Amino acid sequence: MTRGRFLDVFVIVALASMPYWMTAIGGYTALATQVVVMGLAAMSLNFLLGFTGVLSFGHAAYFGLGGYGTAMAIKYWNFGTLPAMVVGLATATLAAIVIGGLIVRRRGVYFAMVTIAFGQVFYFIAYRWNEVTGGDDGLSGWSRQSLDLGFANIDIVKDEKAFYYFVLVVFAVCAAAMARLIASPLGRSLVAIRENERRARFLGLNIERRIWLSFVISCFFVSIAGALFALLNNFIDPRALRFDQSGNFVIMAVMGGMRSFWGPLFGAAIFVALSDFVSSRTENWMFFIGLVFVLVVRFFPRGLLGVITRGARA
Amino acid sequence: MSQLILFNVFNGLIVGAFYALMALGLSLILNLSGVINFAHGGFLALGAYFAYALIPFLGFWGALIVAPILTALLGLVIERFLIRPLYGGDPLYGLLLTFGLAYMIEDGTKYIWGAQSLPFQAPVWLMSPLSSDYFFLTGYRLFMIAIVALAVSGLFAVLAFTRLGIRIRAGTRDLETVSTLGVNTRLLRSVNFGFGIYLAGLAGVLAAGQLGLSPTIGDNLIMPSFVAIIVGGLGSLVGTLFGGLLIGVASGLTSIYWPSATEAVIYVMMGLVLLVRPRGLLGEEGRLH
Numbered sequence: 001m002t003r004g005r006f007l008d009v010f011v012i013v014a015l016a017s018m019p020y021w022m023t024a025i026g027g028y029t030a031l032a033t034q035v036v037v038m039g040l041a042a043m044s045l046n047f048l049l050g051f052t053g054v055l056s057f058g059h060a061a062y063f064g065l066g067g068y069g070t071a072m073a074i075k076y077w078n079f080g081t082l083p084a085m086v087v088g089l090a091t092a093t094l095a096a097i098v099i100g101g102l103i104v105r106r107r108g109v110y111f112a113m114v115t116i117a118f119g120q121v122f123y124f125i126a127y128r129w130n131e132v133t134g135g136d137d138g139l140s141g142w143s144r145q146s147l148d149l150g151f152a153n154i155d156i157v158k159d160e161k162a163f164y165y166f167v168l169v170v171f172a173v174c175a176a177a178m179a180r181l182i183a184s185p186l187g188r189s190l191v192a193i194r195e196n197e198r199r200a201r202f203l204g205l206n207i208e209r210r211i212w213l214s215f216v217i218s219c220f221f222v223s224i225a226g227a228l229f230a231l232l233n234n235f236i237d238p239r240a241l242r243f244d245q246s247g248n249f250v251i252m253a254v255m256g257g258m259r260s261f262w263g264p265l266f267g268a269a270i271f272v273a274l275s276d277f278v279s280s281r282t283e284n285w286m287f288f289i290g291l292v293f294v295l296v297v298r299f300f301p302r303g304l305l306g307v308i309t310r311g312a313r314a
Numbered sequence: 315m316s317q318l319i320l321f322n323v324f325n326g327l328i329v330g331a332f333y334a335l336m337a338l339g340l341s342l343i344l345n346l347s348g349v350i351n352f353a354h355g356g357f358l359a360l361g362a363y364f365a366y367a368l369i370p371f372l373g374f375w376g377a378l379i380v381a382p383i384l385t386a387l388l389g390l391v392i393e394r395f396l397i398r399p400l401y402g403g404d405p406l407y408g409l410l411l412t413f414g415l416a417y418m419i420e421d422g423t424k425y426i427w428g429a430q431s432l433p434f435q436a437p438v439w440l441m442s443p444l445s446s447d448y449f450f451l452t453g454y455r456l457f458m459i460a461i462v463a464l465a466v467s468g469l470f471a472v473l474a475f476t477r478l479g480i481r482i483r484a485g486t487r488d489l490e491t492v493s494t495l496g497v498n499t500r501l502l503r504s505v506n507f508g509f510g511i512y513l514a515g516l517a518g519v520l521a522a523g524q525l526g527l528s529p530t531i532g533d534n535l536i537m538p539s540f541v542a543i544i545v546g547g548l549g550s551l552v553g554t555l556f557g558g559l560l561i562g563v564a565s566g567l568t569s570i571y572w573p574s575a576t577e578a579v580i581y582v583m584m585g586l587v588l589l590v591r592p593r594g595l596l597g598e599e600g601r602l603h
Contacts, residue, residue: 049406055405055406055409057409099585102585102588102589103588105592108405109344109348109349109350109405109408109409110548112350112405112406112409113350113540113543113544114544114584114588116537116540117537117540117541117544117581117584118581118584118585120537120577120581121578121581121582124577124578124581125578127577128574128575128577128578129574243537244417247352247410247413250406250409250410250413251410251413251414254406254410284421284424284425285421286417286418286420286421287417287418287421287422287425289414289417290413290414290415290416290417290418290419290421291414291418292414293410293411293413293414293415293417294396294411294414294415294418296410297400297407297410297411297414298396298399298411301407
């Protein structure tokens with residue numbers, strides 16, 4: 001068994017059994033769900049960051065749009081859970097197509113700056129459009145609906161474990177899709193752009209269009225995470241699409257190891273557990289989260305899996 | 315009505331002056347060191363809190379002089395030990411590190427001075443309106459504009475006429491060559507970083523007198539500063555200044571006709587600029603990447 005395969009099996013077993021061991025180590029089911037949701041968000045970001053080499057610092061916008069779209073479709077149109085998620089991710093993907101087209105010529109630190117700034121538009125819309133989005137207080141007064149699959153009706157409303165496994169199934173589908181995409185000719189060309197953009201251009205690749213595509217794919221997946229996030233809390237507020245959320249996604253990816261496929265998931269698990277632990281003990285938890293950023297950058301820039309394994313799939 | 319418009323244009327100009335002061339500092343650091351200083355808003359808040367702490371001892375004027383210098387000194391220490399090792403590496407790490415610093419500074423100021431906003435008293439004689447028709451023209455606001463103008467022209471004078479400024483400008487074009495010609499580029503970057511932080515600290519002291527003092531005072535200013543840089547044009551400090559004032563006035567005017575779009579309008583402007591003129595209003599060709 002290769003190291004990469006071993007890691008795959010480890011991740012699958014750990015995730016499938018998480019609700020059972022999470023309570024044993026002092027967590028709770030919703031925390032396990034949060035790990036999976038944030039893991040999906042960080043892995044989606046890493047599709048762009050780690051596998052295309054493009055630094056987006058504005059992914060919270062699409063995360064939040066996915067969440068708001070889902071929440072609003074349930075609240076105002078009485079949609080079921082799955083159709084509502086489709087509304088959310090369609091909204092976010094559309095926004096990503098438009099904004100991606102505007103920013104795709106930027107590189108490096110400038111790309112980051114433009115994505116951060118554009119992300120704030122949606123924050124201010126959510127913050128200011130009180131009648132529809134609930135403004136600063138967020139959008140409450142709705143809840144996820146039980147899953148109607150035609151042949152069966154699964155209660156994910158009250159049963160937290162059932163909801164966890166629903167999230168896990170969505171996660172698995174997304175992760176498999178991303179792994180396939182990375183292994184596809186498109187994914188290989190994205191890695192080529194990451195490694196040497198000029199050489200990739202000389203090979204005749206349309207760099208701008210591919211980065212645009214990668215950006216949209218990445219935002220599509222992160223919006224699914226956002227939809228699940230809203231469903232998990234039965235609530236969403238503007239902080240879900242503010243720039244600090246984007247920064248959290250990036251640190252998750254870096255902390256776990258952005259050159260590896262599963263790295264961001266590990267990063268997300270550490271980040272979620274750490275935030276939960278620190279914020280339950282001190283009011284000044286932001287200081288410690290900030291300290292984590294600084295320490296990771298100074299002493300651990302390659303991330304957890306970057307140190308343990310040299311990239312299972314990259 | 316015309317008075318209302320004038321009022322909002324003037325308000326926008328003041329806010330724009332803050333954006334510009336922030337954005338100039340960010341731009342200086344970005345151009346020479348390739349680091350987006352996300353903690354710039356934190357340094358702005360620190361400048362304001364330092365002034366708050368110093369006013370009982372030095373008075374407003376003393377604090378106005380000393381607080382930005384203290385902020386810049388702290389910036390120099392942080393640059394030396396945390397940011398300098400990242401120069402030349404992936405820009406991702408500079409961004410993440412300053413992002414973490416922003417968290418730490420915000421929570422640190424909260425811890426020391428409390429989360430609630432504090433009274434910040436500018437001299438009383440400055441706060442009264444100069445004329446009853448134009449109630450918004452307080453002395454403090456004119457004073458603020460004067461100080462910003464002074465700081466900006468001082469900065470441009472240093473960049474244009476001193477050896478240091480010429481080296482900074484040369485370094486933004488080609489740091490390697492500047493280094494080969496025998497300039498200590500580490501020192502150059504440090505001094506330049508200090509300048510940028512000084513401007514943030516100064517903006518903080520001025521902003522506290524106008525907007526009140528709270529740990530999140532820099533939060534609302536940092537994003538528009540990014541927009542100012544992009545709209546004005548990367549690599550052009552004049553563009554940055556112009557961009558800051560422009561988006562300030564634009565959001566001031568928007569607040570008359572469509573108050574809830576006050577913040578969003580500047581991002582729409584940024585989108586338009588990127589669509590029509592990707593390098594920004596005064597940006598130089600070929601500095602995009």
